[in-house]
Amino acid sequence: MSELMETFHAQARAEWARLAVALVEPDLVAAVDAAGLALLAALRGGAKVLVAGNGGSAAMSSHVAAEFAGKCVRDRDPLPALSLAESPTAITAIGNDYAFEQIFARQVRAHGRPGDVLIVMTTSGTSGNITLALDAARAAGLATIALTGSRGEHLRERADHVLVVPSDYTPRIQEVHLMWTHAWCEAVDHAWP
Numbered sequence: 001m002s003e004l005m006e007t008f009h010a011q012a013r014a015e016w017a018r019l020a021v022a023l024v025e026p027d028l029v030a031a032v033d034a035a036g037l038a039l040l041a042a043l044r045g046g047a048k049v050l051v052a053g054n055g056g057s058a059a060m061s062s063h064v065a066a067e068f069a070g071k072c073v074r075d076r077d078p079l080p081a082l083s084l085a086e087s088p089t090a091i092t093a094i095g096n097d098y099a100f101e102q103i104f105a106r107q108v109r110a111h112g113r114p115g116d117v118l119i120v121m122t123t124s125g126t127s128g129n130i131t132l133a134l135d136a137a138r139a140a141g142l143a144t145i146a147l148t149g150s151r152g153e154h155l156r157e158r159a160d161h162v163l164v165v166p167s168d169y170t171p172r173i174q175e176v177h178l179m180w181t182h183a184w185c186e187a188v189d190h191a192w193p
Contacts, residue, residue, distance in 0.1 A: 048116050066081075067181075084104045108133050117142060124148070131158060145159065148162065
């Protein structure tokens, strides 16, 4: 068992060593910073943040929304943020009455207003409920940020900011998504009056 654990640990270290180099590529750094600046500008303008994802990304969407409503590292006023994956009642009602693909799009239409920001996290970029949420957000005048993995390049036609982790391995993709969103939350904490 210890050999198996060491094998996976070594693979994770090797992938992180590769990612550490890829994540400082200037175009990717500029894209992450641009998305963060758009998020900060929207919050300063009184907008709210909606966050969505499935599975592990749903848990991270709740975490990110809580960082804005609470704080990440520095005390500041609470900021309006909502995870669209939070309500089992809304998810099951919408899924039952319409379709699972509609669970986030209908909530975007219910809660989103022009100028608000929708952040989606999808390791594959192919989740129907995520792509429909991006479409609903665009139609409603929300700014959109999509965090995805290497298979999600096609989201560039659906979102204002598309940040692609150069990996197709779900755990590493989700870890980078959390790193990027934490960096934004920390920056917001320090930039807030």
